[in-house]
Amino acid sequence: MAYVRDLWTVVGPMGRRVRSARWGQGRRWQAVWVENGKTITKMFDNADAANLYVSRTKVGQAEGTWITKDRLDVTLGDMWGVWIASKTGRAASTVAGYRAAWRHIEPTWQYAPCWKITRAAFSTWIPTITRLDGTGSALSGASLRKIGIVFHALLDQAVELGIITKNPMRSSDIPRQGKSDRRYLTVAEIDRLVQAAPTDAAALMISVLVQTGLRPGEAKGLQVRDLDVLRGRLMIRRDVDALGNPDETKTRTHRDVPVGGDLLLDLEDIADGHAPADWLLTDEYGHVWTTTRWRTVWKTACASAGLTGVTTYELRHTAASLAIAAGADVKTVQRMLGHASAAMTLDTYTHLWETGIDAIPYAVAEHMAAERKREADKATRRAKRRGRGLRIVDG
Incomplete structure (x- = not known):
């Protein structure tokens, strides 16, 4: 149940609303709803804003997308502590990479409530990241990708814990690592x-x-x-x-x-x-x-x-x-x-297997030459048979 309460008036003897003891003091309109068996309230300056909020509350609770008040203050920093603790079984180098990524995320996002984080905000922020050594140098593609992976994973965990209803990021928002020029020694x-x-x-x-x-x-x-x-x-x-x-x-x-x-x-x-x-x-x-x-x-x-x-x-x-x-x-x-996976191997070295296509032109040329020779040999045999007066059967 959700409704709006007018705190500046009360119901009088004739059923009419009259001024209450709070008339003109503080905000007038109070949105009231129930979460997890507890009554929750929020104050507004005008009735329209309060009614709109109550309507959203009703729809959100009905659709299962409503974020309860006790979870509104959960930050990305809260998610980091839980998430990194779950990685204790990973290789030390892998965990070190996660921590390096968080050092870039932390200054901007540590105290950001999870429900307020938007896809647009992340996409605007990620290109601005620079090295932490004070030089202002750009990060490598691999480092930016690791930061995106960790950020996305923290929001995924927030979804799993019921802090938010869905991850605002998409997998495609994670920066792609550019193909590096690999050197193969002779x-x-x-x-x-x-x-x-x-x-x-x-x-x-x-x-x-x-x-x-x-x-x-x-x-x-x-x-x-x-x-x-x-x-x-x-x-x-x-x-x-x-x-x-x-x-x-x-x-x-x-x-x-x-x-x-x-x-x-x-x-x-x-x-x-x-x-x-x-x-x-x-x-x-x-x-x-x-x-x-x-x-x-x-x-x-x-x-x-x-x-x-x-x-x-x-x-x-x-x-x-x-x-x-x-x-x-x-x-x-x-x-x-x-x-x-084999897909990872192909993605990394597929160009090396492509050298096999270099043999195709030669194979095609050899096949065509063989066909020409076969037709020429068949024509020669026919001519010899005609010369001997033999009957030639087609085929």
């Missing part, structure tokens, strides 16, 4: 890079990355027991963070990656005599690789090999390109790289 460049590695440990790490497609953290996190020599497999069970601390894999899933040839023999040699829990790929001092140590080694190797602008992650892209060139199908490459 075999000659790979050989130069391995030979230029300052230590044998660094050379082995490069070889593993470029032949298996592992993420750098996954390769650093390999233990001796993760090498299955008989099957020729590396079992990916963990990651390590920038400081070399063990962590879950990026996708929180495990997989086996094939390894063979000289690389398998090299891995078997370094694993020999070590305990199962020892690190398989270490730096020259036998320690787990840290990002700081690897960055120094990588920079030295690239400089000596004459390679500029190459990141470690491009060894993973190169591994994918080599597998595809060797005839691997999309499902095999997906499993090797640990992508969540």
